[in-house]
Amino acid sequence: MGQTTFLILLAAAAAIGGWALMQLVLGTMAVGKRRIQERLVSSKSDEASPTYRSVVKPFTEQRKRDSQFLPRFARKLARAHPDLSMKGFFLIVGMIALGAFAATAFVSGSLVIGSLSAVTAAGVPFLVVNSRSAKMQRIVDDQLPDALDFLARILKAGHSLATAFQMSSEELPDPLASEFRRCYDQHSLGQPLEDVMKAMATRVDVPDIAFFVTAVMVQRQTGGDLAEVLKNIAGMVRARIRLQQHVRAITAEGRLVGSILLALPFVFYFILYLLNPDYASVLITTTEGRWVMLGAAVMQVLGVISIKKIVSVKM
Numbered sequence: 206m207g208q209t210t211f212l213i214l215l216a217a218a219a220a221i222g223g224w225a226l227m228q229l230v231l232g233t234m235a236v237g238k239r240r241i242q243e244r245l246v247s248s249k250s251d252e253a254s255p256t257y258r259s260v261v262k263p264f265t266e267q268r269k270r271d272s273q274f275l276p277r278f279a280r281k282l283a284r285a286h287p288d289l290s291m292k293g294f295f296l297i298v299g300m301i302a303l304g305a306f307a308a309t310a311f312v313s314g315s316l317v318i319g320s321l322s323a324v325t326a327a328g329v330p331f332l333v334v335n336s337r338s339a340k341m342q343r344i345v346d347d348q349l350p351d352a353l354d355f356l357a358r359i360l361k362a363g364h365s366l367a368t369a370f371q372m373s374s375e376e377l378p379d380p381l382a383s384e385f386r387r388c389y390d391q392h393s394l395g396q397p398l399e400d401v402m403k404a405m406a407t408r409v410d411v412p413d414i415a416f417f418v419t420a421v422m423v424q425r426q427t428g429g430d431l432a433e434v435l436k437n438i439a440g441m442v443r444a445r446i447r448l449q450q451h452v453r454a455i456t457a458e459g460r461l462v463g464s465i466l467l468a469l470p471f472v473f474y475f476i477l478y479l480l481n482p483d484y485a486s487v488l489i490t491t492t493e494g495r496w497v498m499l500g501a502a503v504m505q506v507l508g509v510i511s512i513k514k515i516v517s518v519k520m
Contacts, residue, residue: 278334280410285337294330302327321499341380342411346446348381349413353439357432366421366431367392384409399425413442463512467505
C-alpha cells in the first residue's frame, strides 16, 4: 500500500512538474509575442491619423472589455445555439452533472468516483458548445471572401452598403447571411450602421470580420472606393486561408500522434482484459487501481492540452 501510494505521488509530481515547465516555456514565448504586438500597435497608433484613433482604438478597446470568460462564452453559446439562454444552459449542465453523479455513485458505491464523473460530465456541454461555435466561425471565415466580392459588385452597381447587406442576406448561405440580415434589420429600425457592424464583429468574433468592419468604418469617415477596399480584403482573406490550410497540413502528423497516444492506453487495456481478465480487473476493482486510473486520467488530459498547444498555430 505504501509503495503504491509513493508511486502515485511520484507520477503526479512528475506530471505537475512537466506541466509547469511547459506552461513556463509557453508563457515566456507568449510574453515576447505580446510585447512585439504592443510595440507594433503603439507605433501604428502614434503615427495614425485622428480618424484611426477615433475609430479603430475604441473598437479594439471594446473587444478587450468583452474578452472575459462569461461574455465570451455567452457569445459562443449564441453562435452555437441561438435559442438557448445562459440560464437554460447552466440548468442543463447541472442536470447532466447530477445524473452522472447519481448513476456512477450508485454503480460504484464511491462518492469520489461519482464526483469525478459529475465533473467530467459537466464539462461535456462546454466542449460541445466550443466545438460547434468554432465550426460556425470556420464556416463564416470560409464564406467571407465570396461575400466580400459580392458586396463589392453591389457597391460598384451604385447601391448603398445597407442595400448590399440586404441583398447579401438573400443571396448568400447561412450563417453569414443571417448576420447580414440582422445588421440590415437593426439598421432599418434606426440604429447607426457603424454600431450594428461593430455588434456583428463582436458577435461573430472572427478576426477577418473585425478587419472588414474596421476598414468600412475608416472608409466611411475618410472616403475612397469601398468596393476596391473590399476586393483587397477578400484577396487577403483567401491568402490567409491558404496559409492556414498549409499550416494544418504541416501539423497533421503531430495531431495524429496526439490522437494515437490518447487512444493507446484504452486499446492496450482492452486487449489486456481480453487476454487476462483477472490481472486487468485489479485496476478497476481495488482502491489502489482506481487511484492509478484517476492519476492516469489527469495526465491524459494534461497531455492532450499540451499537444494541442504545441501543434496549434494562431494565424
